[in-house]
Amino acid sequence: MQASLALKAVTKIFPSGDGVREVDLALTPGEIHALVGLNGAGKSTLMRLMLGMKSPDSGLITLNGVAFDKISPDRWARVGHLIEYPLAYAELTVRQNLILSARLRGSAPDRAKSASATIIEKLNLGKFAERRTGELSLGNRQRVGLASALQHEPDLIILDEPTNALDPAGVILLRTVLLERAANGASVLVSSHHLDEVSRIADRITVINGGRIIGALQPGQPEIERAFFSLVQTDSEAA
Numbered sequence: 001m002q003a004s005l006a007l008k009a010v011t012k013i014f015p016s017g018d019g020v021r022e023v024d025l026a027l028t029p030g031e032i033h034a035l036v037g038l039n040g041a042g043k044s045t046l047m048r049l050m051l052g053m054k055s056p057d058s059g060l061i062t063l064n065g066v067a068f069d070k071i072s073p074d075r076w077a078r079v080g081h082l083i084e085y086p087l088a089y090a091e092l093t094v095r096q097n098l099i100l101s102a103r104l105r106g107s108a109p110d111r112a113k114s115a116s117a118t119i120i121e122k123l124n125l126g127k128f129a130e131r132r133t134g135e136l137s138l139g140n141r142q143r144v145g146l147a148s149a150l151q152h153e154p155d156l157i158i159l160d161e162p163t164n165a166l167d168p169a170g171v172i173l174l175r176t177v178l179l180e181r182a183a184n185g186a187s188v189l190v191s192s193h194h195l196d197e198v199s200r201i202a203d204r205i206t207v208i209n210g211g212r213i214i215g216a217l218q219p220g221q222p223e224i225e226r227a228f229f230s231l232v233q234t235d236s237e238a239a
């Protein structure tokens, strides 16, 4: 069964009073869903909740109808994510890191080797494959983090600002891999500040402000930035 993740009235409030409130959101197999919002809007918090890295104060999150405390480790192994910092050992080479991450997700040694070779090619990391990861530029480390999140062909993909440090070539390569995964039925959620980029790849764009979902934008709609700021301004004025 392909992944579909659903949030119902999910709330998580930090002691400061910030957080996310009463969020309803659903990811659909085969769709790329973008989450856009200003700095501090609640995107990373929401993604952490969707990955079980944080627990909600109230509300329910399910994966294919199953509550998080009942999801098996095998099911989690088919999830790919990158939240803020790429997880990689600085002393290991790119290839070693990728093989290790595939093994940690339960891939057999041969499968881990071939999966890492495939993603190294897809994200154009060949030149760096035998270099120590700690020596790479920020953008190439981001590519390694993305490679690790995507190499095991996950059916649920959650990426927090995946294009932040990427050059235009990296953005295009990532776009190709995400479109390919979605075409194969994966549910994809990406957060971004780059409205033009998400407009190009997303099937749906959800806007978050002050921890609440405040509306949607149409991918490809003209003047999408203006529409985004108008939604945010109206919401902020009403608050």
Ligand SMILES: Nc1ncnc2c1ncn2[C@@H]1O[C@H](COP(=O)(O)OP(=O)(O)OP(=O)(O)O)[C@@H](O)[C@H]1O
Pocket (backbone or CB within 6 Å): 014, 015, 016, 018, 019, 037, 038, 039, 040, 041, 042, 043, 044, 045, 046
């Ligand atoms: N662990 C935490 N403890 C207290 N407050 C937190 C914590 N994590 C996030 N927050 C607060 O919750 C709010 C939402 O933060 P979050 O990181 O989810 O925003 P974001 O939309 O991802 O922002 P950005 O675009 O800057 O990455 C912010 O006000 C932030 O300061």
